[in-house]
Amino acid sequence: xxxxxxxxxxxxxxxxxxxxxxxxxxxxxxxxxxxxxxxxxxxxxxxxxxxxxxxxxxxxxxxxxxxxxxxxxxxxxxxxxxxxxxxxxxxxxxxxxxxxxxxxxxxxxxxxxxxxxxxxxxxxxxxxxxxxxxxxxxxxxxxxxxxxxxxxxxxxxxxxxxxxxxxxxxxxxxxxxxxxxxxxxxxxxxxxxxxxxxxxxxxxxxxxxxxxxxxxxxxxxxxxxxxxxxxxxxxxxxxxxxxxxxxxxxxxxxxxxxxxxxxxxxxxxxxxxxxxxxxxxxxxxxxxxxxxxxxxxxxxxxxxxxxxxxxxxxxxxxxxxxxxxxxxxxxxxxxxxxxxxxxxxxxxxxxxxxxxxxxxxxxxxxxxxxxxxxxxxxxxxxxxxxxxxxxxxxxxxxxxxxxxxxxxxxxxxxxxxxxxxxxxxxxxxxxxxxxxxxxxxxxxxxxxxxxxxxxxxxxxxxxxxxxxxxxxxxxxxxxxxxxxxxxxxxxxxxxxxxxxxxxxxxxxxxxxxxxxxxxxxxxxxxxxxxxxxx
Numbered sequence: 162x163x164x165x166x167x168x169x170x171x172x173x174x175x176x177x178x179x180x181x182x183x184x185x186x187x188x189x190x191x192x193x194x195x196x197x198x199x200x201x202x203x204x205x206x207x208x209x210x211x212x213x214x215x216x217x218x219x220x221x222x223x224x225x226x227x228x229x230x231x232x233x234x235x236x237x238x239x240x241x242x243x244x245x246x247x248x249x250x251x252x253x254x255x256x257x258x259x260x261x262x263x264x265x266x267x268x269x270x271x272x273x274x275x276x277x278x279x280x281x282x283x284x285x286x287x288x289x290x291x292x293x294x295x296x297x298x299x300x301x302x303x304x305x306x307x308x309x310x311x312x313x314x315x316x317x318x319x320x321x322x323x324x325x326x327x328x329x330x331x332x333x334x335x336x337x338x339x340x341x342x343x344x345x346x347x348x349x350x351x352x353x354x355x356x357x358x359x360x361x362x363x364x365x366x367x368x369x370x371x372x373x374x375x376x377x378x379x380x381x382x383x384x385x386x387x388x389x390x391x392x393x394x395x396x397x398x399x400x401x402x403x404x405x406x407x408x409x410x411x412x413x414x415x416x417x418x419x420x421x422x423x424x425x426x427x428x429x430x431x432x433x434x435x436x437x438x439x440x441x442x443x444x445x446x447x448x449x450x451x452x453x454x455x456x457x458x459x460x461x462x463x464x465x466x467x468x469x470x471x472x473x474x475x476x477x478x479x480x481x482x483x484x485x486x487x488x489x490x491x492x493x494x495x496x497x498x499x500x501x502x503x504x505x506x507x508x509x510x511x512x513x514x515x516x517x518x519x520x521x522x523x524x525x526x527x528x529x530x531x532x533x534x535x536x537x538x539x540x541x542x543x544x545x546x547x548x549x550x551x552x553x554x555x556x557x558x559x560x561x562x563x564x565x566x567x568x569x570x571x572x573x574x575x576x577x578x579x580x581x582x583x584x585x586x587x588x589x590x591x592x593x594x595x596x597x598x599x600x601x602x603x604x605x606x607x608x609x610x611x612x613x614x615x616x617x618x619x620x621x622x623x624x625x626x627x628x629x630x631x632x633x634x635x636x637x638x639x640x641x642x643x644x645x646x647x648x649x650x651x652x653x654x655x656x657x658x659x660x661x662x663x664x665x666x667x668x669x670x671x672x673x674x675x676x677x678x679x680x681x682x683x684x685x686x687x688x689x690x691x692x693x694x695x
Contacts, residue, residue, distance in 0.1 A: 230484060230548035234491055235557055237498060240266040240276030248492055252619060257293060264623050267658055277625045277658045284653040290632065291647040295616035296493055297430075297464045298569065298643045302453040306331035307610040308573060309405070311418035313426040315612055315643040317574055318405045318418045321397050324575050325600055326387040328607065329380075383603050394600075395593040396581060400574045410435035414449070430467035433539060441538045448534035458566075459531045461615060462558045465494055466535065466549060470542040487546050494561070497622055500681065502528055502559035507679030528556050562615065564680060565622040567634070569614040569643045576609035614643065621645040626680070627660035628673055629688040634661065670694070 238244045245264075252258040260281070267277035284290060300310055309319050309327040317324065386392035406417040409427045412435045417423040432438065439445040452459035469490045476486035503524035512520045532555045536543040543550040582590065582597045601608055624632075624647075631653050635646040653659065664676040670692040677684050 230487070231551050231553060233488060234495070234548055234554050235499060236495065238495060240264070244492075245276070245496065248496060258620050259291065262291065262620070262659070264620065267625065276623055277660075278620065278623050279658050280653050280655060283655050284649050286649050286651055288649045289635070289646060290649060290653075290659065291620060291645065293618050293620050293645040295567075295618050295643055295645070297461055297468065298614060298616035299457070299461045299464065300612060300614040302457040302460070304610070304613045307607055308612040309416075310571075310612050311403075311422050312415035312431075313417055313422040315569065315571055315614055316418040316422075317402050317571075317612065318416065320402050320404075321394055321400050321574065321578055322387050322390075322392065323405070324402075324573070325604065326384070328575070328610075329384055329387070329603055379599065380603055383599055392596070394578070395596060396578070396585075399581065400578055402574065408435060408437070410438040412437040428471070430464045430471065433470065433542065434463060434467050439538055440540055444534055444538035448531065448538050451531055451534055455527055455531070456559075458559060458562050458615065459528075459535075461562060461617070462531075462555065463535055465558050465617075466542075466555075467539075469494070469549060470539075470546060473546060483545060487549065491549075493619055494558070494617075496619065497561040497565045497617065499557040500560040500564060501525075501553070501556040502563055503556060505560045505563045505679075505681065525552075525556070528552065528559060531555075562617060566615045566617055567621060567645055569612075569616050571612040571643065573609060573611050575604070576611075579608060616643050616645070618645045621647065624659060624661050626663045626677070626684060627686045627688075628662065628664075628666060628684055629686055630660045630662045630666075631657070632659050632661050 238248075249258055249264045253260070258264065261284070263279050263281055264276055265279060266275055267279070278291075280290070294314075298313075298315060300308070300312070300315060307328055308317065309324055310317050319327070383392070403418040406420055406423050407413075408415045408417075408431070409423055410432065414436060415426070415431065417426065427435075433440075434445065436442050436445045436449070448463070449460065452463075469487070472490035473483070473486040476489050477483060481489065503521045506521075506524060508514075508517050508520065529552055532550065532552060535555075536550050548554060579597065579601055582593050584590075585593060631649065631651050632647050633650055635648045647659070647661070663680060664673055666673075668676065670689060673689070674683055
């Protein structure tokens with residue numbers, strides 16, 4: 162099966178805490194200013210949109226689109242097809258697929274999608290065989306309070322002081338929100354910190370832990386020193402980071418490491434997802450809030466839709482019809498193995514077999530609501546490319562991430578900084594700790610939190626699983642970009658397939674098969690055949 166290690170937010174996948182979201186129709190209020198990003202629709206298309214379009218693909222297509230258009234988006238081209246060959250050769254010409262690798266039909270024990278990655282040369286252990294930039298990548302919503310990174314490549318930005326200030330302020334805001342929601346709490350905020358919009362917590366869930374060595378006033382002093390620039394960290398020069406670059410559209414939801422990343426993101430997808438420039442900013446905000454509260458992979462799926470829409474428009478401008486342009490723009494994502502999200506998610510242990518149908522129905526309704534928010538936020542693209550906004554296609558995009566996504570984890574320079582200080586020789590170490598230790602106490606247990614996110618890669622997503630893999634993913638280096646780096650674990654002969662593990666290899670045969678069931682197959686690799694109970 163052609164997919165990589167998955168990392169889909171699962172907080173919404175527990176039936177015991179799985180409230181059904183409100184269903185909000187596409188209501189039209191006072192017109193909001195926006196930038197016209199789409200060419201006008203041809204005569205006879207568009208018009209009034211139905212108030213509820215996120216239904217099944219077949220129902221939707223009866224009203225606005227062709228079922229054939231929908232099915233074309235759901236087809237995964239055969240690995241030996243001319244379409245696949247042209248696509249991967251194009252990746253090779255652009256330097257994405259290295260000369261020493263090929264993507265072709267396979268016959269491995271776990272290959273159900275029909276393709277895999279093969280070496281065209283002999284490879285030695287420890288060799289890097291692939292270094293790939295993602296088609297789409299995002300930082301998880303829950304991680305944004307810990308790490309300040311480029312929204313396009315996940316590189317840390319702003320400098321050490323900015324990273325620490327970001328973490329401390331985000332923790333302060335979170336604690337203040339929790340305090341304000343707890344009417345009649347046992348511990349009132351101290352005056353100094355109340356003036357700084359802070360609280361004086363007494364639990365591990367608050368601003369400072371129970372055993373913190375800082376008072377609230379000391380905490381506020383650290384915040385102010387970082388904010389006004391009066392605090393300069395010793396040995397900071399060993400941790401350079403690019404300055405923060407704002408969104409070209411003016412929203413404060415994203416930021417970048419360079420003008421290049423900002424422009425690439427704007428042109429590729431963000432220009433129609435930016436809450437400051439969206440067709441319906443209110444609905445775009447609601448879409449993002451819904452995703453952050455339920456499953457933030459919806460945000461990544463929206464990037465796929467936006468990228469497909471904007472690329473389609475470029476092809477339309479070059480003379481293709483809307484249908485031809487959509488198929489051409491969809492090509493990179495057509496290669497990913499797909500299944501409907503609500504069908505491909507493994508049943509959680511705390512969901513009884515008798516409740517599984519209800520659980521999957523809730524997932525489908527969750528996706529349906531997410532699609533409705535997005536369609537309301539982007540009415541012109543939804544009218545022009547209706548097949549792309551059907552529930553079957555939307556559910557398949559999310560399901561593709563369930564099966565193909567790679568977990569991205571980039572070590573924090575903040576952690577590296579404190580490790581460096583701790584390893585200094587005396588008396589330099591003690592002198593440096595006079596400044597660094599109060600910061601470490603303020604950051605508390607979250608000082609080493611890495612940047613975490615999810616990404617989809619054109620080549621890496623073709624790698625098949627083995628419980629005795631010959632390659633593994635490597636953590637990105639100090640440049641901190643969300644690249645997929647694959648390294649050999651053992652000698653690989655010319656013509657041999659490259660495999661990785663999707664799961665914990667220390668697990669027993671039974672545990673491994675149970676984990677792989679989430680991917681829709683049972684492993685029959687050499688190791689599994691040897692360990693399988695007779």
